[in-house]
Amino acid sequence: QSSTAAGRSGALSPAPPLSGAVQKIDVNPPKGTRDFPPEDMRLRNWLFSNFREVSRLYGFEEVDFPVLENEALFTRKAGEEIKDQLYCFEDQGRRRVALRPELTPSLARLVIQKGKSVSLPLKWFTVGQCWRYERMTRGRRREHYQWNMDIIGVPGVMAEAELIASIVTLFKRIGITESDVGFKVSSRKVLQGVLKCYSIPENLFGKVCVIIDKIEKIPVEEIKKELKVAGVSEEAVHELLEVLSVKSLAELEERVGSCGEAIADLKQLFLLAEKFGYSKWLQFDASVVRGLAYYTGIVFEGFDREGKLRAICGGGRYDHLFSTFGADDIPACGFGFGDAVIVELLKEKGLLPELSLEVHNIVCALDEDLQAAAAMVANILREKGQSVDLVLESKPLKWVFKRASRTNAERLVIVGSSEWQRGMVGVKILSTGEQYEVKLDDLK
Numbered sequence: 435q436s437s438t439a440a441g442r443s444g445a446l447s448p449a450p451p452l453s454g455a456v457q458k459i460d461v462n463p464p465k466g467t468r469d470f471p472p473e474d475m476r477l478r479n480w481l482f483s484n485f486r487e488v489s490r491l492y493g494f495e496e497v498d499f500p501v502l503e504n505e506a507l508f509t510r511k512a513g514e515e516i517k518d519q520l521y522c523f524e525d526q527g528r529r530r531v532a533l534r535p536e537l538t539p540s541l542a543r544l545v546i547q548k549g550k551s552v553s554l555p556l557k558w559f560t561v562g563q564c565w566r567y568e569r570m571t572r573g574r575r576r577e578h579y580q581w582n583m584d585i586i587g588v589p590g591v592m593a594e595a596e597l598i599a600s601i602v603t604l605f606k607r608i609g610i611t612e613s614d615v616g617f618k619v620s621s622r623k624v625l626q627g628v629l630k631c632y633s634i635p636e637n638l639f640g641k642v643c644v645i646i647d648k649i650e651k652i653p654v655e656e657i658k659k660e661l662k663v664a665g666v667s668e669e670a671v672h673e674l675l676e677v678l679s680v681k682s683l684a685e686l687e688e689r690v691g692s693c694g695e696a697i698a699d700l701k702q703l704f705l706l707a708e709k710f711g712y713s714k715w716l717q718f719d720a721s722v723v724r725g726l727a728y729y730t731g732i733v734f735e736g737f738d739r740e741g742k743l744r745a746i747c748g749g750g751r752y753d754h755l756f757s758t759f760g761a762d763d764i765p766a767c768g769f770g771f772g773d774a775v776i777v778e779l780l781k782e783k784g785l786l787p788e789l790s791l792e793v794h795n796i797v798c799a800l801d802e803d804l805q806a807a808a809a810m811v812a813n814i815l816r817e818k819g820q821s822v823d824l825v826l827e828s829k830p831l832k833w834v835f836k837r838a839s840r841t842n843a844e845r846l847v848i849v850g851s852s853e854w855q856r857g858m859v860g861v862k863i864l865s866t867g868e869q870y871e872v873k874l875d876d877l878k
């Protein structure tokens with residue numbers, strides 16, 4: 435902060451209009467975005483510290499990327515909603531840039547950038563804000579924070595099993611059980627098998643999956659029309675929709691035969707879920723496709739069993755994302771876990787934690803010329819690791835007590851002139867009312 439004649443900011447602040455009336459700014463944040471005042475920030479920090487603790491327990495390393503990315507990172511030609519809603523613009527250098535709508539492409543970009551300097555497998559996590567420009571018709575958010583965990587370089591289903599285990603660990607830590615939520619699990623290799631059977635070109639795979647992911651959001655006739663436009667034959671469309679309604683792995687095996695890789699992957703995952711101890715959380719659901727074009731294998735999403743909320747989290751395997759960026763492919767899988775739906779679920783379940791401000795001490799001087807003494811006392815306590823809310827102006831004790839109770843201060847430390855002369859300060863334990871004097875050197 436520079437303090438100059440022009441004021442704190444250092445810039446010449448414009449003179450107020452002659453009328454004296456200053457147009458009041460809009461104090462709300464932009465449409466679809468949120469502020470985090472202290473009580474909301476405590477809840478967010480609590481949630482994110484659980485994300486971080488689970489990531490630590492699973493041996494993942496934290497990474498981060500710019501919120502602003504080159505637009506080209508997200509311009510996949512698969513008709514994804516995430517691309518339709520891209521928050522993109524041309525910057526002052528005439529570069530096409532975008533606020534990231536997801537984190538996986540940035541992660542893939544960094545892995546490619548690091549190349550041979552990192553050894554596989556990589557287990558990386560991040561918590562970052564993601565953006566979409568959605569018409570506010572539905573009044574939905576335009577930003578949210580996502581926890582992402584990714585395993586890069588493990589082709590086997592153990593990677594997916596480990597990722598789902600980490601989400602189960604998170605749920606358990608915040609009081610959510612398998613009676614509250616479950617995971618719908620499928621594999622895109624099921625659809626891939628159908629497309630191959632009907633010799634639909636591979637390059638249509640991502641687009642077909644994105645269309646089919648809308649099965650519960652738009653009328654099935656619309657789905658059929660979009661698939662037809664995409665170049666999928668009538669009979670293939672029929673078979674695709676049939677396969678989505680398969681109700682069990684056994685039925686799927688009957689239909690596609692056990693040779694399908696999809697069957698093997700899914701059977702393996704359910705077997706591992708037994709060993710990991712979370713099989714009660716999983717169910718096969720052929721209709722789970724997920725809306726991102728780059729998934730190639732197992733896909734999963736966490737859902738609330740009461741069916742009131744949107745997906746809590748989602749992820750899957752994406753073995754060909756790297757080659758879409760011109761690099762050699764590396765097998766990979768990961769998930770995204772948003773910060774909003776989970777809070778709605780916790781509210782529903784009455785599981786929101788009580789998180790009040792806590793401060794160890796409130797320190798005040800009884801008169802103006804003892805302010806410096808009070809600052810010395812605060813410094814001594816802070817050097818001992820104690821938090822101190824130092825009263826910065828001369829205030830009546832009534833005001834100090836009121837603030838102490840609002841901030842849940844554990845104790846009040848009072849600097850009064852007669853005590854100070856004797857090298858003492860007054861202490862009041864606010865929960866018991868116990869009051870005593872203590873030598874400054876013995877204050878702890």
Ligand SMILES: OCc1cccc(Br)n1
Pocket residue numbers: 535536564565566575576577578772
């Ligand atoms: O989950 C899709 C998504 C992406 C960016 C921002 C928001 Br809100 N939602």
